Amino acid sequence: MSEFISANLPYLLAGISVGGQYALIAIGYTMVYGILRLINFAHGDVFMVAGLVMVTAAASLPIGVAIVLVIVATIILGVVIERVAYKPLRSAPRMSVMISAIGVSYLLQNCALYFTGGLPQIYPTIPFLSNSVTIGGATTKMVTVVTPILTLILIFALVTLIQKTKIGMAMRAVSKDFETSELMGIKINKVISMTFVIGCFLAAVGSMLYFTNYPSVIPTSGAMPGLKAFVAAVFGGIGSVPGAVIGAFIIGICENIIKGLGLTVFSDAFTFVLLIVILLVKPTGIFGEKATDKV
């Protein structure tokens, strides 16, 4: 057992780290789905845009300012997308909103392609995060250690926000019943915007951690992590924050162990196998509430 762990330690560490990054993205999916019943296909691309903003900002600004700028820009982008592309379709069938989300994803990718000219953008090194560190004989970047800790802190803060504050209570109410909460005087639009603010803030933080492990950002960098984070959200039970986090860690770790076994082609496919299995065995996910279909 200890032999297995020491042989696979680098993969395990990478898995935990990637899992934490997926978790940060997955929360954006799960919260939006919980409230709007919408798979926000554009979320992965918002994550990618956060990476590109970082590249641009770090080129001319000190890194601290750049980090703040990335977070602010990502939040603004998320809220604008919601206002422009999802809000007008609030009473439309769910399929239309999903198509709109796919359209936004397509738009963001094409804009990114235009602004980058199709060239991979070298991601700046964020001091401290990029430093090397040795754990149990495996050398890795500091980000591997920082990610799970930071993820857990942020999630603890988020759960507190949802459980203890007024806006959190409003969020829970809206995700339980959209129309009734509106009748009870909750300002729906404010709650939805807040959801996007939180989701995009976490995606921006996630993008800084994620791209530190990769040399560059390309317009399609966001698609795969986005889908995986979504699968994590479904796995954990969509609408549930702790579920999404656990799902993300499971996916991140399994994916890296599969890479360690030399089956890299299947590392992406595994995620979807997991998705299909969970949908068949327990469609509501591990922590999902049991939904009753009303006729």
Next chain:
Amino acid sequence: MGKKLKTKAAPEQRAGTILAAAALAVLYVFLFLLDNALPTNSFTVMLIPVLQKGAIFALVCVSMNLLNGFTGLFSLGQAGFMLIGAYSYAIFSIPAEQHNAVYQYFEGGIIKFSIPQILGNALGVNLGNIVGAIICIIIGGIVAGIFAALIGIPVLRLKSDYLAIATLGFAEILRAFFQWDGLGKLTNGSNLLRKYTNFHDIKIQLGGFIYQLDTVFPFLIATISIGIIVLLVNSSYGRAFKSIRDDEIAAEAMGINLFKHKMMSFVISSFFAGVGGALLAMFQTTVQAAPFRTSMTYEILLMVVIGGIGSITGSVIAAFLYIASSEWWLRFLDSGQFMDMSVPFFRDGFRKVVFSVIIMVIVLFFSRGIMGDKELSFAGMIRKFKNKKAKKAEAGKEVDPE
């Protein structure tokens, strides 16, 4: 009253059918001339690939519309089934002597024959290529259909967005399998499949002359396939599909077997996606699994939305418009030139930005697309024209308040 209307509608219907047949005949004559007689210039060089690709995507869009628009199953697996079709086609039509070159890393592959070649020996090269290509295309469709049947058993129990994400997941799994070295002897791993029969090899010999059928061939396959889908949609099965789309519970209460019909729609749609994939393989002359990613499905979905979800003619129009604008008409946006003026922000990729903005505008403000759920037909046009005439005549006789 009803009877009177019916007798009135019949001649228009007949005239519409005749007109449609005539229009198709004119189209095919034009395509034939385009392949053989018209000179090659900057116009036809753009027109031919746009028409070929347009026909292919028209077919793929209609097949997706059968599922998403007519049966109400929001599936995002189209690219995966096209991938299966493209690979099945290519694998069975690579000439035997090329196997060692194509499968150079996999000891010449496992399949050592080529269907067009075998038929070529029996029927002559040209006829062998045509019949062989058609057989390989059908194989592509059937393999895609079989996979759809297997995938459908678990997936079709899911609803709306869960179905979408599960089919999308299956498409990604398929892509991974086709790139896997373990299947390399069949799929060539992540390397290209090439040298197989493509559109340019489709020729016909008539009275000593050899005629090219580069554009006629994909149109013919697409027309027949779309025709079959139209017949299906208008049959009792089609009505069952539409009732499932409109209200699953009511449909079930009326005695429609939900699973059976959903499965049927899924398999047939995938069959034609496979056929479309095979045609795309012919068009590209090389196949690789990598480009058949989710974004391809998204593009097809956006075409369907532009045309109108639930309209076959809409899908066809949208596919041609989409391909023509993205490959041809909007090219100037990438060139940095507009009417001999240089525009600074017109550079590579700007076309796609403009394009996606247009798509967003359609999605947000014209969500019914070009056709909504109506169909464009000659009979309908005649009726409209007649009504207008009748109204005009009436307005001439007496002052109409309208």
